Amino acid sequence: MEKKQAPLQIAIEKNYDSEFCGSIPLHLVNLIQPHGVLLTLDITDLKLVQVSENVEQLLGVSPSDLLNQPLSQFLPASQFADIQEKVQGPSDLVKVPFSVTFKAPGKETTCTAQVHPKEGYALIELEDNQDSSSKDSFLEMYQQTKYFTSRLKQAGTVGEIAQLTVEAIKSLTGFDRVLAYQFDPQWNGIVIGQAKEEDMDDYLDLRFPASDVPKQSRDLYFRNPYRLIPTRSYTPVRLTPLINPISQRFTDLSDCNLRSVATVHLEYLANLQITASMSLPLIIDNKLWGLISCHHKTAKNPSYELRSALELLTGIVSAQLAAKEREQAIGLRAQLRGMHAQLLEQLYTQDSFTDGLLADNIGIRNLLNLSGAAVLFEGGVWTSGTVPTGQEMKELIYWLRRSQTDKLFATDTLPSQYVRARDYKDVASGLIALPINADQGEYILGFRPEVLQTISWGGNPNQAIQMETDGKTYHPRNSFAIYQETVKQTALPWLEEEIEAAENLRSAVLEKIIKERY
Incomplete structure (x- = not known):
């Protein structure tokens, strides 16, 4: 059974992706x-x-x-x-x-x-060329990788894939701690898999702010198969001559595994109480999905053979994660298609499309996982479940007409976008609006209530970067103690498959209305 995982898709109001860190030219x-x-x-x-x-x-x-x-x-x-x-x-x-x-x-x-x-x-x-130890021998690496990939195919969830991966990499490499991060929509990383020595801090389910892996660093993962720091206690080596005679500027080290590390990141490793680190990207559909991060308490320099094996292994893991996500999406789409078919039958068998749409057993609330729904059509208002008052919905429609297009609109943070919704956040922190005739204020509305979410951060994300008085020198946070944040005025997020189902339903309703009129 998969353990309960910290919420990944929850909307976090503050953007922790540092533009300052992300603008530093790390490749030069x-x-x-x-x-x-x-x-x-x-x-x-x-x-x-x-x-x-x-x-x-x-x-x-x-x-x-x-x-x-x-x-x-x-x-x-x-x-x-x-x-x-x-x-x-x-x-x-x-x-x-x-x-x-x-x-x-x-x-x-x-x-x-x-x-x-x-x-x-x-x-x-x-x-x-280091002497490959027996641990790194081709035969042993092949056997372990073969065993790992066979187990990987049996994993039922993304979380299980992540946990199997970190356990396999820890066994293969001997790193003291291996973490699997998944990026959320705002580039904060959440730890979804962990294998570690008993005396090391536990980071499972903790979230780390986007500034820990700023945009510039994320972009470089598409150029490098891994990022290795054998020891943070090193003296950087300069290039001579200082200026590249061919380019007449600093040499572009974007592709180089040897590229030196920013001082602030070495400080960050020291604050984590680790000496060596290695990170490998998980790339799905040409997007950085997450990272495998390896930590060691003392200096460690894996052989080229082992690094190459890890590069291949993370490619396999990325493919397996992509397949699992596709499998889950296909399963949900099939379930929603079945519900849509039943709902469509109701739309055409009931006297009014509103009766079919708002039926308790198989209706729009079941299809889109709503706590309440309303249809505003031809001057009438029909509701099901818990919804705002009639006046509140009329004002909401006015806001939708004024600020939105005639296309489907969905948000899981309505109170932050529409101030008056704060008065009924417990009913409608989430909104999905399907226009029937926006110019006439005719809509199908779906509501989701506020869901208070507690997010556990690895250290206070508001102190992720500490600037000195000169405005140029900065340091990473020095504490990774759990910092909890409660996210309010937010509903459960709308899944991509639910948005598709809503679009299909809107088309079916418009077709039914046209047939009734003509």
């Missing part, structure tokens, strides 16, 4: 993390025009001895040809990591490489 930091090196090539002759200052530690050759030298001088001929093809060949080759042997005087280093072609130049990321 010109700094990398020190667990690898970055080389910039002139795309025309494949000479090295910019390198990270730590090349000597990994490759055994100083920046000055690398700059303006042909890359071919440091690689076996076959490997250089491979890079040349990746730089100048089809773009689908560029994201696949491969192995190279970098040959410097007196030293050979086997590295894992990735190539990122840009306009006029190309970037090569190199990381030392």
